[in-house]
Amino acid sequence: MAEELLKVENLKKYFPIKSGLLQKTTGNVKAVDDISFIINKGETFGLVGESGCGKSTTGRTILRLHEKTEGNVEFKGIKIHDLKREELRKLRPKMQMIFQDPYSSLNPRMTVGQIIGEALIEHKLVSKLDAKDKVLEVMDLCGLAPYHIKRYPHEFSGGQRQRIGIARALALNPEFIVADEPVSALDVSIQSQIINLLIESQEKYELSYLFISHDLSVVKHICHKVGVMYLGSLIEFADKDGLYKNPLHPYTKALLSAVPIPDPTIKRERIILKGDIPSPANPPKGCKFHTRCPYAKPICREAVPIYKKVDSNHYVACHLY
Numbered sequence: 001m002a003e004e005l006l007k008v009e010n011l012k013k014y015f016p017i018k019s020g021l022l023q024k025t026t027g028n029v030k031a032v033d034d035i036s037f038i039i040n041k042g043e044t045f046g047l048v049g050e051s052g053c054g055k056s057t058t059g060r061t062i063l064r065l066h067e068k069t070e071g072n073v074e075f076k077g078i079k080i081h082d083l084k085r086e087e088l089r090k091l092r093p094k095m096q097m098i099f100q101d102p103y104s105s106l107n108p109r110m111t112v113g114q115i116i117g118e119a120l121i122e123h124k125l126v127s128k129l130d131a132k133d134k135v136l137e138v139m140d141l142c143g144l145a146p147y148h149i150k151r152y153p154h155e156f157s158g159g160q161r162q163r164i165g166i167a168r169a170l171a172l173n174p175e176f177i178v179a180d181e182p183v184s185a186l187d188v189s190i191q192s193q194i195i196n197l198l199i200e201s202q203e204k205y206e207l208s209y210l211f212i213s214h215d216l217s218v219v220k221h222i223c224h225k226v227g228v229m230y231l232g233s234l235i236e237f238a239d240k241d242g243l244y245k246n247p248l249h250p251y252t253k254a255l256l257s258a259v260p261i262p263d264p265t266i267k268r269e270r271i272i273l274k275g276d277i278p279s280p281a282n283p284p285k286g287c288k289f290h291t292r293c294p295y296a297k298p299i300c301r302e303a304v305p306i307y308k309k310v311d312s313n314h315y316v317a318c319h320l321y
């Protein structure tokens, strides 16, 4: 039976909007608005949606890089947001993050060896003597040569820098990694190499990932489950096959219609959504998607659709179901 590693329950993260001379709070940007999901050990959960939908804020709030507004995040039964600073510091190695832009997340004045070894020594995971061996071990796993240990980030290509970022995370023996758009800054030819590296590392260390991406074609290669976010809400969730073979929510259908099909004999009609994403500071009433949905009915403008189970492990929030 699957072992639960991370549980997110009714998580909310609002950013206050301040205005006036006295900087009074006049509203909130509801970046994450009541979302729940579970990630099991050894599993990858893909969180997809357009830019600004709250995916990255979800990842950061889970790791407590942002404080939550409401809700709960449990890692192996430990409530992350209840931990004291020192308790959180001790847990940090187990929950790591890989960033979209590997260059800005690597200190340009440090060598690869220092970058990968820094947290290892800080968290006292190995002695200073053994740190170099551990650094070389993860560098090898990530496809970096031993002589790279003395090089600086600017000497590497984008793909290699992302390998350094992954090696830095893996050095700490994490159990859970938030990968925030880890391949979207890379050339398509390099993307699959990095995806393969993440899959190999997952198999070797039984890692669990929250894989954040705006691109459903990338998510397909790595995820076991997929959640689709729109304006801070999780609007559909399913196992990978369930979502790709039978998308239910009109927004998911529109996103999937933009994914190229490798078979040229199959034609899929592209669904072009009208209008822009509304502001998360002032989301539409009822279904947040109703301003852009081709199937919107009068009820959609009034009532928030309930998140319903429509199949085993397939959930959707839409009045059509």
Ligand code: SF4
Pocket (backbone or CB within 6 Å): 249, 250, 251, 287, 288, 289, 290, 291, 293, 294, 295, 296, 297, 300, 305, 317, 318, 319, 320
């Ligand atoms: S609830 Fe209505 S507006 Fe929202 S996605 Fe479903 S049909 Fe479209």
